[in-house]
Amino acid sequence: MTRHAVVLGAGIAGLAAATTLAARHDRVTVVDRDTAPTGPTARDGVPQGRHIHLLVPGGLQRLESLLPDIADDLAAAGAGIIPAPEWRFHMGGGRVAARDPSLRITGATRPLLEQVVRDRVRALERVDLLQGWSARDLVTTDDRATVTGVRLQSEADPAQERHLDADLVVDATGRGSAAPRWLADLGYTPPTEERLSVGVHYTTRLFDRDPADLGGARNVLVDIPPGQRRGGVALAVEGDRWLVTLMGMLGERPPADLEGFAAYAGSLWVDDLHRIVDGATPVSEPARHAFPAFAWNRYDRLDRMPGSFAVLGDAVCSFDPRFGQGMAVGIAEAIALGEVLDAHGPATVGPRLAEASLPVVQDAWDLSSGAVLAHPEVEGPRPLAWKATTAYLQHVLPVAHRDPEVADALIRVIGLVDRPQALMHPRTMWRVLSGSLGRDAAPSAAA
Ligand SMILES: Cc1cc2nc3c(=O)[nH]c(=O)nc-3n(C[C@H](O)[C@H](O)[C@H](O)COP(=O)(O)OP(=O)(O)OC[C@H]3O[C@@H](n4cnc5c(N)ncnc54)[C@H](O)[C@@H]3O)c2cc1C
Structure with missing residues (x-):
């Protein structure tokens, strides 16, 4: 046997x-x-495979532990392995200043x-x-x-x-x-089954990519701020192409026609995606996907x-x-x-x-539902722990726009490298506190 x-x-x-x-x-x-x-x-x-699928840093690290050198195989097949300094990650009203090159995502379809x-x-x-x-x-x-x-x-x-x-x-x-x-x-x-309804819609297209686009950035995220319903992501993928996904939540649907797609990109709170899409040559038909709700069995x-x-x-x-x-x-x-x-x-x-x-x-x-529940229209439980975390993040984010150490700590948590409690490390909390008080990189923390 x-x-x-x-x-x-x-x-x-x-x-x-x-x-x-x-x-x-x-x-x-x-x-x-x-x-x-x-x-x-x-x-x-x-069916979701026509839309952006990137492995966050914690996913790529774990995959490499199972399949050693898989990043090399991906690169040999034409995929990008994209370090944090090449991302333009817009969330919380600014660009997160991550710079740790060991934080890498995949750039592939x-x-x-x-x-x-x-x-x-x-x-x-x-x-x-x-x-x-x-x-x-x-x-x-x-x-x-x-x-x-x-x-x-x-x-x-x-x-x-x-x-x-x-x-x-x-x-x-x-x-x-x-x-x-x-x-x-x-x-x-x-x-x-636990559910959280979000009414997310994706529309995705591939475009030709000029390596000089956006100063050579290979990943762009425009998060959806509370009070708004629109966002998007662009990822440099194999074959010198941009995979651009526009997103809507709470029933908002990004259009599929090229003109509407570009106009939607132009309506976001940051114009990065519009700069990619406007006048670019599409090299695929649009694909659409609806994701009604988180579901946890x-x-x-x-x-x-x-x-x-x-x-x-x-x-x-x-x-x-x-x-x-x-x-x-x-x-x-x-x-x-x-x-x-x-x-x-x-x-x-x-x-x-x-x-x-x-x-x-x-x-x-907790990370993703917590962010979604920051949208007041989303129905779901908002316990005290969520309120405390959300309040703390409102201090972390503005500091992460200026302080790369806090930005890297944030990305390690969002990217599932570190557990969320890492953001409560005394050194990180001190930098967040001093940054919030307008004294960036307090001398004792910067040592
Ligand atoms: C629009 C969209 C974008 C996403 N973007 C990302 C992203 O950027 N990064 C990320 O990490 N995740 C992303 N995800 C989530 C990701 O797709 C899934 O979490 C991941 O694919 C889960 O993998 P899985 O193997 O469990 O399921 P799946 O990838 O769905 O694979 C299930 C497999 O089971 C097979 N199958 C189904 N039923 C049967 C059956 N009865 N018998 C035999 N075979 C069967 C299917 O053919 C399929 O091959 C995204 C999801 C969506 C909807």
């Missing part, structure tokens, strides 16, 4: 999980309903990013990719206590079914995961799950995409999966993984 793990879903979280499992199982089969394109083109199973990661994972000796098959149901022992496999259905011929035996099944099928239904069908309580609150079954990635929690957290959180969960299996084996992997990954999911949720 060999030990066989099955990962459902070959998105970023599934590929990261397969990497973790390949170091611990004799065989790993990654199942996806899509058949991956041979080149870096968008695919149906990941999602199809290229996924292709490079997929190629690395497929090259692992123990990993097979089974494409064109959709997960239908879990198979369990008679007492339903342990998952022993999964039933699949062919995408090409729905009458065709097959069954894979497995010692471990990991669900990484994304936001549409059927795991809550599978658990209910097996007699388990499904997770409750609270597996961490379940008392019971069948053994040898775990869930990760967007199947657990999908965050407002404007904050670029989803892939990084999925990768962090994949790393936690390995730690849980090493410490406890597969029998209790589901609840233990939910518990082990709770800090990173909670941090990402």
